[in-house]
Amino acid sequence: MLKFCKKCILNSAMPDVKIGQDGLCSYCSGEKHESWESNVILLEKKKDNFRKQFEIDLEKNRGKYKYDCVIGISGGKDSAYLLYYLAVEKKLKVLAVYIKDLFDGNQALENINVLKNKIPFDLKVISLTDKIYKKIYSQAINLLEQKSFTESVCPVCSRLKMSCILKEAAQNKVPFVFMGFVSGQVNKPDFEWEREIIENRSWVPDIFTGDKDDLLDVFWNPVKYSKPDLSIRIMYPLAILDYNSRDAAIKLFSFLGKKIKSPGCSLFSVLNDLDLDLIGYNTFLRKKAYWIRKGILKTNNIQRLVCFLSTLKFNPFRLYRKILSKGIEKKLNIDFTAILLKNKR
Ligand SMILES: [Zn+2]
Numbered sequence: 527m528l529k530f531c532k533k534c535i536l537n538s539a540m541p542d543v544k545i546g547q548d549g550l551c552s553y554c555s556g557e558k559h560e561s562w563e564s565n566v567i568l569l570e571k572k573k574d575n576f577r578k579q580f581e582i583d584l585e586k587n588r589g590k591y592k593y594d595c596v597i598g599i600s601g602g603k604d605s606a607y608l609l610y611y612l613a614v615e616k617k618l619k620v621l622a623v624y625i626k627d628l629f630d631g632n633q634a635l636e637n638i639n640v641l642k643n644k645i646p647f648d649l650k651v652i653s654l655t656d657k658i659y660k661k662i663y664s665q666a667i668n669l670l671e672q673k674s675f676t677e678s679v680c681p682v683c684s685r686l687k688m689s690c691i692l693k694e695a696a697q698n699k700v701p702f703v704f705m706g707f708v709s710g711q712v713n714k715p716d717f718e719w720e721r722e723i724i725e726n727r728s729w730v731p732d733i734f735t736g737d738k739d740d741l742l743d744v745f746w747n748p749v750k751y752s753k754p755d756l757s758i759r760i761m762y763p764l765a766i767l768d769y770n771s772r773d774a775a776i777k778l779f780s781f782l783g784k785k786i787k788s789p790g791c792s793l794f795s796v797l798n799d800l801d802l803d804l805i806g807y808n809t810f811l812r813k814k815a816y817w818i819r820k821g822i823l824k825t826n827n828i829q830r831l832v833c834f835l836s837t838l839k840f841n842p843f844r845l846y847r848k849i850l851s852k853g854i855e856k857k858l859n860i861d862f863t864a865i866l867l868k869n870k871r
Pocket of ligand 1: 531532533534535536550551552553554555
C-alpha cells in the first residue's frame with residue numbers, strides 16, 4: 527500500500543524509500559542519508575565561524591573598489607533575496623549579473639525589472655545564445671558522464687555561468703562573487719570555493735576532448751582573465767546566514783510590493799523528467815524533501831501528491847515536459863530517446 531512520509535514529501539513508491547511505523551520515511555527518521563547530505567551537515571556545524579569571518583571580510587573591503595561585490599542572479603527568489611540583503615540591508619554597491627541561456631523564458635527578466643524598481647544596483651545581462659553554447663549543452667547531454675541527466679548537465683551549465691560571472695568580476699576588479707545557493711544546494715562542506723580552483727585551473731570540463739581552443743575562451747581561465755593584485759573569492763552567503771526561503775519570500779514581498787514568481791528552467795524540468803526513466807527518481811524532489819526536512823521549505827498535501835505523481839511513468843506533468851523536450855531537442859539538435867536508450871542500465 528502506498529504510504530506518505532508525514533514530515534517531508536517522499537512516499538513508498540520511490541525506489542529506496544520505506545515509511546516506518548512512526549510515519550517517517552527512511553531519510554526523516556535518520557536511518558538513511560543522501561550522498562550529498564553529509565557535506566551539508568558539516569557546513570551547518572561550521573556556520574557560525576564562517577558567518578563571523580564573512581561579516582569582517584565584507585566590512586574590510588567596503589568602498590575599496592568600484593563595486594563591493596558581484597552577485598549572480600537567476601531571477602528567482604533566493605538570489606533576489608541575496609541582492610536585497612546586500613544592497614538594501616548591508617548597503618553595499620552591487621553589480622548583479624544575469625545570464626540568459628537558451629532555455630530561459632521571460633519570467634526571470636520580468637522579476638529583475640521588479641527588483642530594479644526598488645533596489646539600488648547595477649545590472650549586466652549576458653546572453654548565451656551563440657553556436658558554441660549549443661555545442662556545450664548538446665555535448666554534455668550526449669556524453670552523460672554521471673549517473674543521471676541532471677548530475678551530468680547541471681554542473682557543466684553552472685560552471686559555464688560561473689565563468690561568465692567571474693570574468694565580469696575580474697574585468698570590473700571586484701574581489702567578491704556571491705551566489706544565491708542555499709545550504710541544501712551547496713554540495714561541499716565549505717561555503718567558499720577553494721582558491722586553487724579560481725587561481726590555477728582552467729574550467730573547461732574534462733568531458734570535452736579534442737580541440738578545446740574555443741572552449742578555453744568561454745570557460746574561466748586564470749591565465750587569460752586573472753588580474754594582477756586582485757584575488758577573487760566565490761561564496762554562498764545564504765548557506766551560512768539564517769536563511770529561510772519562506773521568511774525571505776514574505777520579506778521580499780513586503781519590500782517590493784510584488785511577488786517574485788519562479789522563473790524555472792525548461793532544460794532542468796526536462797532533465798529531471800528523463801532521470802525518472804534513467805534512474806527511477808527525480809533528483810530535484812529529493813533535494814526539496816531535504817529542505818522540507820530541515821524546515822527551509824514548507825510542505826502540504828498538494829506537494830506530496832505532485833511528488834507521488836512524478837514517480838509514475840504516466841502523468842500529466844510528463845506530457846507537458848515531453849512538449850518542452852521537443853523544443854530543446856530541436857534547439858540543440860539532439861535525440862533524448864536515443865541517449866536514454868544508450869545509457870539505460
Ligand atoms: Zn520524510
